Amino acid sequence: MSQTTRVLWVNPVGYPDYDAPMGGLMAGVKAADTEIDVVSLSTAPLPNHLEYRTYEALIVADMVRLARMADAEAYDAMVIGCFYDPGLEDAREISGRTVVVAPCQASVQIAANLANRFSIIIGQEKWAVQMRERVEAYGYAHNLASMRAIGIGVPDLQKDCELTTARILEAGRIAIEEDKAEALILGCTCSFGMNEIVQRELGVPVIDPILAAFTMAEYLGSLRRRFDWSPSRRWSCAPPPEAELQAFGIFSAPPPIGNRVRY
Amino acid sequence: MSQTTRVLWVNPVGYPDYDAPMGGLMAGVKAADTEIDVVSLSTAPLPNHLEYRTYEALIVADMVRLARMADAEAYDAMVIGCFYDPGLEDAREISGRTVVVAPCQASVQIAANLANRFSIIIGQEKWAVQMRERVEAYGYAHNLASMRAIGIGVPDLQKDCELTTARILEAGRIAIEEDKAEALILGCTCSFGMNEIVQRELGVPVIDPILAAFTMAEYLGSLRRRFDWSPSRRWSCAPPPEAELQAFGIFSAPPPIGNRVRY
Amino acid sequence: MSQTTRVLWVNPVGYPDYDAPMGGLMAGVKAADTEIDVVSLSTAPLPNHLEYRTYEALIVADMVRLARMADAEAYDAMVIGCFYDPGLEDAREISGRTVVVAPCQASVQIAANLANRFSIIIGQEKWAVQMRERVEAYGYAHNLASMRAIGIGVPDLQKDCELTTARILEAGRIAIEEDKAEALILGCTCSFGMNEIVQRELGVPVIDPILAAFTMAEYLGSLRRRFDWSPSRRWSCAPPPEAELQAFGIFSAPPPIGNRVRY
Amino acid sequence: MSQTTRVLWVNPVGYPDYDAPMGGLMAGVKAADTEIDVVSLSTAPLPNHLEYRTYEALIVADMVRLARMADAEAYDAMVIGCFYDPGLEDAREISGRTVVVAPCQASVQIAANLANRFSIIIGQEKWAVQMRERVEAYGYAHNLASMRAIGIGVPDLQKDCELTTARILEAGRIAIEEDKAEALILGCTCSFGMNEIVQRELGVPVIDPILAAFTMAEYLGSLRRRFDWSPSRRWSCAPPPEAELQAFGIFSAPPPIGNRVRY
Amino acid sequence: MSQTTRVLWVNPVGYPDYDAPMGGLMAGVKAADTEIDVVSLSTAPLPNHLEYRTYEALIVADMVRLARMADAEAYDAMVIGCFYDPGLEDAREISGRTVVVAPCQASVQIAANLANRFSIIIGQEKWAVQMRERVEAYGYAHNLASMRAIGIGVPDLQKDCELTTARILEAGRIAIEEDKAEALILGCTCSFGMNEIVQRELGVPVIDPILAAFTMAEYLGSLRRRFDWSPSRRWSCAPPPEAELQAFGIFSAPPPIGNRVRY
């Protein structure tokens, strides 16, 4: 059995600029025998963020195509790198033996081991309803103290990191003091690099969704390798028959990868 | 104000064969001043059914594109013609002033006015988990007596209508007698033409999802015309900014329509 | 098959003053082939509003008697014209082939097609608990952003319409800005005539419960005519046996109608 | 302060035949200083049972009138003697300082102190949906193992007590062995006199709803006397203003009592 | 059958100072034929309050030992005298024929008969999450208007009763006016002696948990005596086999009682 855990990290946008900083971040924390491939998409036209359902709809098919590829290329785990977890259920159906992980689910699962109630710091009020539905679907509604928005859109989160951090600190303080949050989750993969300072300042665990999703993928990928705990394929987890996929030519085109770097 | 209610019915598959029989069915029950356009998709490759999440993922982007078109062409309402209601939330975000309707939601809303508890007759056990999640998301979990599968896949539902009807009768009887269902919903838009006989035989209301979704679209479309009850655009309902859509070129391509017939 | 949809609108009070303005409102929006009978009650003593459970209890038996009459006189649909939906489940049991509709359920079903979260503007704080229970029973608790009271009782809602409208605007603004409501429902059938201006001012859909309930009755009534989707009579929907009703003389008295006008 | 706890037991039917046996049953278990008045109704026409919502609707106004009387005559507690708990919320609004109790709520509250999961033995399948809604409204859905019907209507429950008991034993056994019930509740006040033998035979607690509701009324009535724990009158618990009640003449007629016996 | 109801009240701390005032309080309200034994614990080391889960964990085993003793000494009911209801489910398993009661469950069951929504006044914010979980487990989450903290720890509640009362009044007013509470529950057994004045001042029912739990124990204990409604021993309620208990020597040591006084 191979000792290497192979993780495919997908930035589900047609925009490679975050591939390197995210890949570097993960490379800095990965286990010695983990191999990470970071990809972003080649499909056009695509937005550089997914704040709207409209945009997410545009990349769901690609998540399915990449899950198919992940299995074909024997990745242990694949991550859909957006906190809306777009296309997660779809990708999981077709991912074969590859475990599919996403930041929101990974973050709430970790947080629930560290605190009874947590808040999610989001960029814009717009996101609240949809993310709350995600949290509820994962079973963590009773742990959610609040969603608190900082009024900064995804494309601007890394523009002025001091400002973003200041706003997260402010929103986090309110979440803790008024909503009685006991831990915080940063609700966007583009707020990387800020959790440490927030955690130190506010004195509660602050979950960064990239670190959460990547390490969860590494962990679940290693379980797959060690115990063959790969995705179920019964009942609602059954994929389309191979013959039908080929008859329709569903996966005849190459995977929609624009950029791909190994770490 | 125009007196005509205009409905766009979308068959979310790359397969026009059902456009005519479904269009004919709706034409036979529509109000005099309703105009129906039935379309299916041109995107390739596409399956001829959506029994799998993998397939639905392939058409979600098209639902968004058609919702955008529906608004541009001033349809009062658009229907996503599959009982999984794929892409409903996404399409609703970008549909402008067009109301977006889908068969599962329409069917359970009608059924709840006629019975306290109903069952959904599905083609295959595979569908149960995902459809139950839909019913729960709409708030009707407490009305759901059961899901009962007849063991026939979508492409075969209209192949031997006598067999399909016999299986629906059998499953419906069990739903009524064992699960205490008081009404039935046929859980696939491809089981059209069978609800009357089942209703007559079993003596409970039997909701056909095409009739439910089409008339609900006609109804909500007429509310929009009469009272301007068009979709909210606040908070989670806000669409992407127009400038951004144009900058990304999101809707620069023509809508993915393969077949389009007016009734 | 008759082409006319016949709707019975019941004002469940012993007070005919609102029959004419409500009837006129509905007559102005009905389909050409719809016939509306508006009635109020003759039972005495009766209040002129139903803000208290005590008062509703006094008219529940009449709702049952009128539902019985609605079936006997072959109405397609009957509406219980109060936003508490008093006696809805009881009337539905005995309404035979007539569909029974009520404003709260109709309003939330429509609103859920237009927005993810809505608030209900109520007259007095007193109403909140009971109406929330209604909304929960219909399955829409997760869509309810808030209840906001304007501090005006039912008998005064039409006394100074400018004041009422101003208060609704104020409460609606708070519901939208603080509670993140995306649509509004006016929580009393006696606030008619105000939704248009509120909708225009606040820029979100504002559902008037008379328009919602009447058009839903017209719609469901037409489904009954077209597809025979009349109420289930199985299990919890079964009515008392006719022989028993006659033995007890339950419906031997004439229906408790005080005023009856056709539109 | 009076040492006597006064309980008003209402048989909500126009049928006095059960007044004496029920009164005798309660008299046999009451505390020395408890005084019980058993009444049935004089309103006509009325059924002799309430298996249908239609019938319950006919007596809800009377429950309100009797609750008003209970307060006027200074009863500590009043019981609505039917396991559907008809009109409970309405009566509670107008009962002044009298606590209003009903059999279903009393039974589930007691049972939850004795077992984690219980089943309710009902007469007919018809009752299941409505009673389950009651149990859910009281917060005990998670304790409900099942409802099991014995196929005997209310008027026949006391006709052949051996048969009824045999059927309860049979249904109870299934509830325990198949549904894993740990206690049973008899779901009709007309199945009195049978709980002892069922309890002895089946070896689990068997709650009789008359004993449950009467003793709960005696208990809560004594709390009222001792600690002035009478019903709240704030917010949703506020009754109509006295001036309005008199203006409408709501309670001008004498209470609808057909039979009244003290125990 | 004995006419005396025997209640064992356990103060689950190694601190007898409250035994006398609590015993006196109960003695003043008990029925003539009720006998109360108040005990506190001898286990060491023990805290004098249970504000922390850490402390509760230390006394759970003692609750089990005392429940065992309660059965052996034929108490009708035992009360675990802390509003966290620590060890309630555990004690119920081994209590044989003794009914085990606890303040939080007793209080919410009583309150739900008097009001639709109530708030719990707690000492410190720390308690909120755990107590809310209790309330939810008992099925009363929908009745809970809020938890409001007064900022006083358990050991200080009786130090300056005027201050404590003032704070309860202040928190209670906010609960009523802002959270729309219709009744209040005092969320600690150490706030005894204050409910009357709060109730008089605020005009809503104010439930004292000692009075609630003690009288509920007296009531349920009397049901046990009269109707043999003792705890179920089926399925999840089954205790360990006697042989096994003896083989392990589980109850070989004497019960951990430090102080024991009869009232």
Next chain:
Amino acid sequence: MSQTTRVLWVNPVGYPDYDAPMGGLMAGVKAADTEIDVVSLSTAPLPNHLEYRTYEALIVADMVRLARMADAEAYDAMVIGCFYDPGLEDAREISGRTVVVAPCQASVQIAANLANRFSIIIGQEKWAVQMRERVEAYGYAHNLASMRAIGIGVPDLQKDCELTTARILEAGRIAIEEDKAEALILGCTCSFGMNEIVQRELGVPVIDPILAAFTMAEYLGSLRRRFDWSPSRRWSCAPPPEAELQAFGIFSAPPPIGNRVRY
């Protein structure tokens, strides 16, 4: 920063016989730089299994003591090695910077990444209610297809492993075919060594709770080391003040360890 992740595995029984086989199992799958200490308890009297709440109550205080020790000895994570997860919330309060993990929570979190619905195979029907409550508390009730009992008590699970495996296979098949489970969880830490064969035979993921809990502890422990994601200490997560702990002498005795082996 230390590179070694240190895990404390607690067998919460006074019975060291399983320490070695469990330790060996974990040693075989651990990461190279993980250090495992397996302990069982010295407290007497203690049972050799925890099938009853009575027994669990006896060891909850020890879980708190060991969590205190785990922090003092700088373990990264501690596991409470019983599928009831006894004392988990209590231990988490006092564990300082050590993450506390338990088998049921770990198993359902992993399973939810691999399947939409899973069943838990339990030893005896007795366990079902309590374990279902655990699963619900963690938020996974909607994922639970069923609990299926094999009729073997904890002390016998390893006596005849062939028999146990055969029973698990039988129960697992029913769970999959009848309850539509898509994955299985073995609901007892004493069923170790059987998941592989069951997984191979039944073709769905089969989660062994020791492997799940140990690897989750290793994973969360490594997160603590890398990102300082240690338990929150705000609000409901706050531990007792150190001064108070010392004043009461709560942790003055040595930890209740009977056997301790390093792997």
